[in-house]
Amino acid sequence: MDVIIRNVTKGLLPFIIVFGVYILLHGHLTPGGSFPGGVIIASGVALLAISFGLRKAERLVKEETAHVVEGIVALFLVLVVLFESFARDMLTPTGMAFGLWSAQHVLLLNVVGGVMVSMALILIVFLLMKE
């Protein structure tokens, strides 16, 4: 697109993705969680697709990869949630309180849900921009 937008995107995209992963991983300590983190990661990739065109953005995430990953992660999320409601005793929280590795199943579900949300949004953006 424009020269200014291309240069700003080239310099700013790694920070956007790192920021999204940070909000994802600290979902059990600060406000946030899977949905804002996934949306921020998908916004970074959407910015790349708008400013450089669809071909260059496909080198980062292919469209078929988003399809397959989203399907597998959806199945995994259903199995984890159904399993967690029947076997609560195996998932007691360990580790230091208020640390990063505490509340294991909330952390696991945040990561899984964040991957699913970001892949679904990337797929929607790529499909609406086709051709």
Next chain:
Amino acid sequence: MKGFLFIICLIALGGMFLYVFLSPVFGVWERKEVADYYLDNAFERTGSANVVSSIVWDFRGFDTLGEETVLFTAAVGVFTIVIFGMKRGK
């Protein structure tokens, strides 16, 4: 004429909303059963300091499961619409 009638209907609807939402006193409550249970027991049962995250993933996990289904269906639906549009254009 039609625009004038429409604005009057909108103002009547806004008046009904305001009459309902300004009569009770919001903001002062001593004890709510559900909220107090969540605020007391979220840290012992899940170990996460964020009460909203533990509600969304642990206490009410099935609602989140249904919402992920809606998101997945929307992605599949957009895919179907785009493929249908490309096939029709041939």
Next chain:
Amino acid sequence: MIEVYVGMVLIALTGMYCMVWKKNMIKKVIGLGIFTNSIHLLLIAIGFRTNGIPPILTQVNADYFAMQAVDPLPQALVLTSIVIQLSVTALALGIVTLAYRHLKTLDTERMNRLRG
């Protein structure tokens, strides 16, 4: 606290006006988003508490946490509702794109006069 409810009613009326009166299809989709956001604002404003703190447990406020935290349940419901609004907007924009490619116009008055 009265300003929040008056603001919510004004935003809802603006959203409804955009959905009904504007002729461009994309402006109608934007009006749907505005209306849904006003309902989210109402849901969060109901669970407010005077001089409240956010429902995040830290080492500093462990003593008075249960006495002063705002209600965490409407925030969880609004989190779900935002994702559902996103899905509805994505599907609506997909249908608008399909309609534009077939009918070559985005104006609802001109769409009413086309046949087939």
